[in-house]
Amino acid sequence: MILVTGATGHFGKSTIDFLLKKGISSTNIVALVRDEAKAGDLKAKGIIIITGDYHNYDSLTKAFQGIDKLLLVSSSDVVDRTGQHRNVVSAAKEAGVKHILYTSTERKNETASSPIHFVTGSHIETEDMIKASGIPYTIFRNNLYLDMVPIFFGQQVLEKGVFLPTGETRAAFATRDDMAEATANVLIGTGHENKEYAISNTENVSIPEIVRSLSEVVGEAISYVSPTPELFVETMLKAGVPEQFVGMFAGFSEAIRQGEFETFKTDLESLLGRKPVSAKEFLTGVYAAKK
Structure with missing residues (x-):
């Protein structure tokens, strides 16, 4: 059971x-x-x-x-x-x-x-x-959900671009569904006792690379600005974003910048038996209809 x-x-x-x-x-x-x-x-x-x-x-x-x-x-x-x-x-x-x-x-x-x-x-x-x-x-x-990227980018990303202090550092974003499927495979399978798995994509991408992929998907140039953490917090608060969300966005952005989510482990691919969904594939599914 x-x-x-x-x-x-x-x-x-x-x-x-x-x-x-x-x-x-x-x-x-x-x-x-x-x-x-x-x-x-x-x-x-x-x-x-x-x-x-x-x-x-x-x-x-x-x-x-x-x-x-x-x-x-x-x-x-x-x-x-x-x-x-x-x-x-x-x-x-x-x-x-x-x-x-x-x-x-x-x-x-x-x-x-x-x-x-x-x-x-x-x-x-x-x-x-x-x-x-x-x-x-x-x-x-x-690792970080690709599903969170649209939330980090905001509803007006196509008009206003992306404003996040992550720099050029990459992370192994993966979809929630790929992570859930891998989890289901472990629940069904055997031999997984007392093990730890890195549930990360085999592809590492930076936020500016994701923005470039998004530009290709929608067929128009999306701007990207990587401000200082201080300017990011100040700008978001002035825009009326609740303080708790600003702190969360700032914290995760800094963690990305510091390389906390960059990894080259292949556990997710092994557990799925296939390549995980890429950032470009995910973005196409979410944004292609918004062209």
């Missing part, structure tokens, strides 16, 4: 869809959700729905009874992610879960000096507690 947490989110849903496509019966998949009302599409596919909350330990131990493989999709709660994950890992151990799989993040700098320590810190703590639990584990070091 496979349980997926965060099952109504993009990654959880995609992983479940791939499990179904690959022949896993819906009666062997459990979706852990906070709000059953949001799980109508999963229920329609025959998925077993169990309500539970990361803050409610008893709900987790109940949900995890009889579970062989538990996919912990990392919580989106940056403030208390570590506490929530601690409950999941402890409940999994108490319930006798046989294998826990965790969606972590790619990184190089594991110290507090990292520009994205507000994200990586809790991932590192979670990885440590999973390993300390004694439960066989698989950790996915997920």
